[in-house]
Each structure stands twice: as C-alpha cells, then as structure tokens.
C-alpha cells in the first residue's frame with residue numbers, strides 16, 4: 366500500500382480530529398470542483414454540509430439567487446460558512462456578458478451573503494470566502510505574499526471587489542478568511558483536465574515565453590486549507606492557498622510531459638493564444654503570478670502535495 370492510499374484509508378476510517386468549526390457548515394458553489402470535494406471531506410469529519418443552491422433545492426438545501434439578491438431560507442443554524450460560488454472564469458470566451466457574470470456573481474453574491482449573515486441573531490463564527498491569486502495581477506517573478514498590493518487588470522479588480530464584499534460580515538464580528546486560491550489541480554476538472562488531452566496527444570507545449578509563473582495547489586490541499594481556516598481561530602483575513610513551490614509555465618510543461626511520458630515541443634506563441642482565447646489569454650494563461658503561502662506555513666499547515674511532480678503523479682495515478 367503506498368503512502369497516499371494509506372492516508373486515504375486512515376481518513377475514511379477516522380474522521381479528522383473533532384472539528385472546532387461546529388456541526389453545520391453552509392456551503393455555496395457546492396456543485397463545483399472544490400465544493401464537491403469539500404462536502405465529501407466535511408462528511409468524513411463528521412460535519413453536516415448544508416448546500417446553498419441556485420435551483421433544484423432538495424430537502425435541507427437553502428435556495429438563493431446570488432445575483433438577483435434573494436435568499437429563500439433561514440441561515441440561522443449554520444456554525445460556519447464556506448462561500449465558493451461564482452461564474453466559471455475558464456469556460457468560454459470572455460465576452461462582455463461573460464465578464465459581467467464573472468464580476469456580478471462574485472461581488473453581488475458575496476455582499477448578499479455577508480449582509481444576511483451580519484443580520485443574524487446568532488451569526489456563524491467564521492466565513493471562509495473564496496478569492497483568487499488573480500488579486501495580484503501579472504507581476505513577473507516578484508514573490509507575492511498576503512501583504513503584497515493588489516494588481517491591475519480585470520481579474521485583479523474583480524478579486525478586490527469580491528474580497529471587499531465580505532466586509533459586512535467582518536464588521537458584524539464574524540471571523541472572515543479570504544482565501545486567495547491558486548490554480549487548482551485535479552483529475553476531474555479545472556486547468557489540468559483541460560491540458561490532459563493535448564498533452565496526451567503529444568501536442569502539449571509552453572505558452573508564450575514559458576517564463577510566466579503559475580501558482581498551483583492540489584485539490585486535496587485546497588480542501589485541507591479550507592478546513593484549517595474553519596478550525597483555526599488564529600487564521601483571519603487574506604490567506605494564499607497555493608503550494609509552496611510555484612512553477613514557471615516551462616517547468617509545468619516539462620513536468621507534465623515527463624509524468625505523461627509525452628513530448629512537449631508544440632509551443633503556443635502568445636499571439637496565437639490571444640487569437641484563440643481573447644482577453645482571457647493575457648489574464649489567465651500568460652500572466653505571471655508567483656505566490657507564497659506565507660500565512661498557511663506560519664500556522665503550521667502541512668501540504669500533502671508541496672511539489673508539482675509528486676502532485677501530478679498522485680492526481681494522475683502514474684508511477685515514477
């Protein structure tokens with residue numbers, strides 16, 4: 366039995382140590398990549414994950430319309446809240462209406478949630494609200510910590526407004542953690558799933574110069590970081606959720622090719638990426654964001670997957 370299988374086995378038998386974040390955790394965006402994995406982990410920890418859904422509510426779910434400004438049910442029983450909802454930023458071209466949806470789903474939805482939590486007679490102890498490393502903008506090889514300034518560009522502006530929208534909850538005394546999540550690596554979705562087909566066909570290669578940094582995190586670790594933020598009362602404010610070793614696009618390309626045993630010579634110049642993906646190319650594919658998870662490390666957070674090659678091998682199930 367390898368180390369990972371052993372750890373998963375232990376986790377399945379023994380839920381995490383009794384959680385200090387209470388029995389009921391309200392989760393928005395629960396149908397997404399991170400939300401699905403979080404609900405599974407909460408159940409392993411013996412906590413109840415109550416889904417806040419936009420349609421097709423089942424018994425026990427809370428129905429809401431984050432953009433329209435409606436929450437149909439009471440939020441009163443939640444001990445903690447994890448807010449992950451937002452229009453997907455990597456699916457489809459960034460048309461004007463897509464960009465409005467990216468911003469409004471986050472800024473309006475977060476404000477609606479924060480204001481409603483702030484009004485509760487017994488508010489939850491903690492709100493963990495997703496943000497993204499896009500907060501920092503395109504910054505070359507500058508090492509970015511939670512103390513770094515915000516950047517420029519569409520995503521940086523959205524992230525700043527998204528984070529500010531949590532303010533009513535903080536002002537009401539709720540501990541707010543703004544989790545600046547890096548590129549989540551998982552088998553079943555997100556950036557890695559999109560890269561797998563071209564790389565498996567031997568059509569993978571660096572994007573643009575290949576010098577741009579990508580700050581990544583394995584799905585399992587992002588879920589653990591959310592749980593740490595729920596449990597550890599010392600964690601507050603902005604928190605970078607990225608692995609401690611960000612890589613350049615060139616290193617990512619080389620490592621994924623090595624893990625899949627495929628050549629990676631089919632580079633895509635920046636001009637071609639811009640023609641294919643429009644504005645999204647500059648902000649998502651060609652931007653360089655080199656982030657350090659200073660706060661998580663300072664609080665003793667142990668990454669299960671600190672290095673890219675190990676993370677890719679365990680996610681993809683490939684041997685050395």
Ligand SMILES: NC(=O)c1ccc[n+]([C@@H]2O[C@H](COP(=O)([O-])OP(=O)(O)OC[C@H]3O[C@@H](n4cnc5c(N)ncnc54)[C@H](OP(=O)(O)O)[C@@H]3O)[C@@H](O)[C@H]2O)c1
Pocket residue numbers: 393394395396397398399400417418419431432449450451452453454466470474495496497498545546547548549550555556
């Ligand atoms: N995955 C990454 O690499 C990454 C990186 C940085 C930051 N993040 C952030 O972390 C959060 C979770 O990421 P994820 O990868 O799990 O996202 P995801 O797979 O795109 O899921 C997001 C969820 O948000 C809800 N949603 C979708 N469109 C919406 C809209 N227009 N308005 C309101 N809610 C909408 C949906 O849940 P319901 O249908 O259940 O409402 C959806 O499942 C997101 O806010 C994302 O921006 C993710």
